[in-house]
Amino acid sequence: MAEIAHMIDSEIFMAFSTYATIVTLKMMLLGPMTSYFRFKNKVFANMEDTFGGTTEQRKKMIRVDPDVERVRRCHQNDLENIIPFVVVGLLYALTGPDLSSALLHFRLFVGSRCIHTLAYVMPLPQPSRALSWVVGMITTFSMAYRVLTTALYL
Amino acid sequence: MAEIAHMIDSEIFMAFSTYATIVTLKMMLLGPMTSYFRFKNKVFANMEDTFGGTTEQRKKMIRVDPDVERVRRCHQNDLENIIPFVVVGLLYALTGPDLSSALLHFRLFVGSRCIHTLAYVMPLPQPSRALSWVVGMITTFSMAYRVLTTALYL
């Protein structure tokens, strides 16, 4: 493991903070986007969220909508991929990698996830979404490899 | 970024540890609450989880139940909001903010999520749940703003 001086004052940790925050914000924005489609298409998951009309009309608003489900699947995929990136990326940043190598990992991951979101929500034809997902996975695996080879303690 | 001395021995990091742990425990408790409603209403997602009665009766236990789904939606919303808080909050705590400012953020977030859970599970009439969700989002955005303005390194 790296010296502690590598951690906070280092450009690597600042780079990690920047990219981790940006990609986390990107993930969070899918929450309001889900709400946007719920209001636009008048589709809700809870009776207390419906509004306007009679009770009968409001009951019909409790249904599944393709637009809403698409954004929710994208959000779920973000949870499944971005959170592992943050966990492994933090540990990776603490192993004291080269700055250029770290930046390459962080930029590849954040770029691939932005493309993934565009490809999912638009949607773009495959394999754009599949490829962006694979690039993100490989980036995280590569960082995990360095963590395990640098700091293995079982 | 702050000096390393700010990190571990500081009251800010202890405050972060305390609030992050509390809100993570709150999130985890929705797991047992889901199990509680599954057993109470005899509703399961897997055939091997059912018990009692004939195979026919057990097959009928594999269905969707409003109580269980409500708790699960609340749990999902927690994952989508509390985990970003923990990630951004950790980086925020490392930027060396004022203790009073940090405590305000942490308390607002944890308070808003406790109200959110109550509003979802009871359920309380809207806009109680929507407002508590928005307060949590704004708190996390505010911390992300400080991280990006203090430690930007692209």
Added chain:
Amino acid sequence: MAEIAHMIDSEIFMAFSTYATIVTLKMMLLGPMTSYFRFKNKVFANMEDTFGGTTEQRKKMIRVDPDVERVRRCHQNDLENIIPFVVVGLLYALTGPDLSSALLHFRLFVGSRCIHTLAYVMPLPQPSRALSWVVGMITTFSMAYRVLTTALYL
């Protein structure tokens, strides 16, 4: 809270890095496993993911499949349990626990989650999955207890 020297160079933090990375990789592998069952059973969630055959045949591939849903439920349970472990475990590692005690917690958790995945995907008869889930929960609660008793700052 522990001295900073306890954090990076210490065996506890290396042990945490190792086990957190391993269990995060285990969680990530459920993504490709979901894809595997989607291709094997020709079941997709998005129209643009389907392939082969006429439009009518491709529309029929948009459905819910028991194998795919089982892996997805396992993945969701991992998100709900492994992420809290990583958050609480990181803070726990910073409280400077005994190495043997920390290793016990990390090994118990990672072992229990590996058994949980096996029990879910095979599936094994209950209560194997329920027990492995409970062991993981108790391990995380035990670490949270130490964090809150060592570093409480409200």
